Amino acid sequence: MRIGIISLVAAYVLSQFYRAFLAVLTPALSTDLGATPEDLASASGLWFLIFAAMQIPVGAALDSIGPRKTAAGLFALGGAGGAAVFALAQTPGHISLAMALIGIGCSPVLMASYFIFARVYPAAVFATLAGATIGFGSLGNIVSSAPTASAVEAFGWRGTMWGLAALTLAVALLVWLTVRDPEKVVSEHRGSVLDLLKIPAIWPILAMMLVNYAPAAGLRGLWAGPYARDVFGADAGLIGSVTLVMGIAMVIGNFAYGPLDRLFKTRKWVIFTGNLMGAVAILALYAVADLNIWISAALLAVIGAAGASFPMIIAHGRALFPPQMTGRGVTLLNLFGIGGAGVMQMITGRIFTAASDGAATPAAPYQALFAFFGVLVLCGLAAYLFAKDRTD
Numbered sequence: 001m002r003i004g005i006i007s008l009v010a011a012y013v014l015s016q017f018y019r020a021f022l023a024v025l026t027p028a029l030s031t032d033l034g035a036t037p038e039d040l041a042s043a044s045g046l047w048f049l050i051f052a053a054m055q056i057p058v059g060a061a062l063d064s065i066g067p068r069k070t071a072a073g074l075f076a077l078g079g080a081g082g083a084a085v086f087a088l089a090q091t092p093g094h095i096s097l098a099m100a101l102i103g104i105g106c107s108p109v110l111m112a113s114y115f116i117f118a119r120v121y122p123a124a125v126f127a128t129l130a131g132a133t134i135g136f137g138s139l140g141n142i143v144s145s146a147p148t149a150s151a152v153e154a155f156g157w158r159g160t161m162w163g164l165a166a167l168t169l170a171v172a173l174l175v176w177l178t179v180r181d182p183e184k185v186v187s188e189h190r191g192s193v194l195d196l197l198k199i200p201a202i203w204p205i206l207a208m209m210l211v212n213y214a215p216a217a218g219l220r221g222l223w224a225g226p227y228a229r230d231v232f233g234a235d236a237g238l239i240g241s242v243t244l245v246m247g248i249a250m251v252i253g254n255f256a257y258g259p260l261d262r263l264f265k266t267r268k269w270v271i272f273t274g275n276l277m278g279a280v281a282i283l284a285l286y287a288v289a290d291l292n293i294w295i296s297a298a299l300l301a302v303i304g305a306a307g308a309s310f311p312m313i314i315a316h317g318r319a320l321f322p323p324q325m326t327g328r329g330v331t332l333l334n335l336f337g338i339g340g341a342g343v344m345q346m347i348t349g350r351i352f353t354a355a356s357d358g359a360a361t362p363a364a365p366y367q368a369l370f371a372f373f374g375v376l377v378l379c380g381l382a383a384y385l386f387a388k389d390r391t392d
Contacts, residue, residue: 004116004178005133007171007174007175007179010174011071011109011175012110012113013140013143014106014167015079015106015110015137016137018083018099019044019048019217020220020247021144022040022043022221023145023223023225023226024236025148026226033095035092035095036092038349039096041345041349042345042346043095044345045343045346045349046103046342047342049103049342051106051338051342052334052339054103055339058108059111059328061327062111062331063324067108067112067115068112070112071172074105076105076173079101079102080105080168081105082098082099082104083168086099087161111331113133114130116182119182119323124262126315126318127258127259127262127312128258128259130311130314131257131311134310135251135252135258141243141247141250142247142251145243145244146241152236195325196329196332201387201388201390204387205320208383208384209336209340210336210340210380212310213337213340213341214341214373215278215373216250216307218345219246219303220243222348223366231289231290231362242293242297246297246303249300253304254310257270257274257311258311258312261315266391268389274306275307275381275384277302277306279374279378282373282377286370289363289370313333313337314330314334319390320390348369352366352368
């Protein structure tokens with residue numbers, strides 16, 4: 001099982017990479033394919049939306065056929081296939097198609113790990129294991145920054161994508177060979193997602209999940225690169241450095257959140273405090289958007305670290321689900337988290353376009369994005385105040 005978990009974490013490293021690498025490819029795709037920031041925002045948002053929509057069938061598949069077949073099959077067909085389509089792209093529409101396929105491929109890998117954690121390991125360590133998985137997986141964020149910029153310079157973006165297609169296929173084969181399915185829970189009442197939604201205590205948690213990941217995902221995966229380029233004149237190397245800083249902060253944040261529920265004997269207030277810090281950092285970035293690139297990079301790092309409470313929110317919700325519905329429960333939470341990020345990606349593309357018309361400064365459109373993200377998180381926090389605390 002440990003080797004299987006390692007292979008799933010390797011797949012999740014690639015999943016994290018694929019949701020964030022467009023920020024570094026922006027200059028090349030703009031030059032070669034004529035892709036605009038709104039084109040790439042839509043493509044990135046499509047990844048998240050397809051990924052989110054897949055959570056319902058993925059949850060059912062985890063409970064019925066297990067994580068091995070679910071993760072390996074989709075990762076090979078969607079992940080490797082989508083990377084190949086990306087390498088062959090001739091228009092921005094092809095990029096969107098590729099990102100949709102990659103979203104399908106990446107959709108089961110994290111939840112397959114969480115399914116195994118929930119079914120095999122003690123409940124009290126779920127948040128720690130979940131956070132560690134995202135922490136290690138977030139190395140994909142790091143690879144998608146400066147190292148990817150270097151690879152694109154050396155091999156071109158098409159050559160880089162062909163290499164990623166081969167690597168994705170190899171990891172999918174590793175998952176197939178090493179993952180072992182937990183024993184199935186036998187129950188007369190299998191239940192459905194609608195049964196989960198009938199649990200009143202889950203709604204404030206879903207509200208927090210809806211907004212928690214959107215700022216970090218949107219800024220790291222899409223807007224950090226154009227922001228550094230347009231406001232500070234950053235080249236590909238400097239963009240890679242700025243996104244690397246944020247990526248490292250996100251890794252640290254995931255490891256830091258993991259044991260905090262056991263340390264402070266609360267999940268709700270750990271989640272609330274962390275996200276409040278993130279909202280403050282976003283609004284501070286709005287206030288100093290064009291002051292200094294390294295001040296902005298530091299605030300992006302705070303946003304990334306503070307917004308890394310995703311696994312803690314999963315742990316908060318998972319404690320409310322019956323054992324036979326573990327797969328559908330964790331994927332429902334993931335649907336809200338990733339779906340929220342996808343919707344916000346598309347919304348921010350339109351906000352950016354609208355704010356760019358007649359903008360007084362290069363920073364103005366990005367300030368509109370920062371204000372949107374800051375208010376969004378504050379609204380989620382207001383709803384989350386009504387959540388009941390729950391620890392194992």
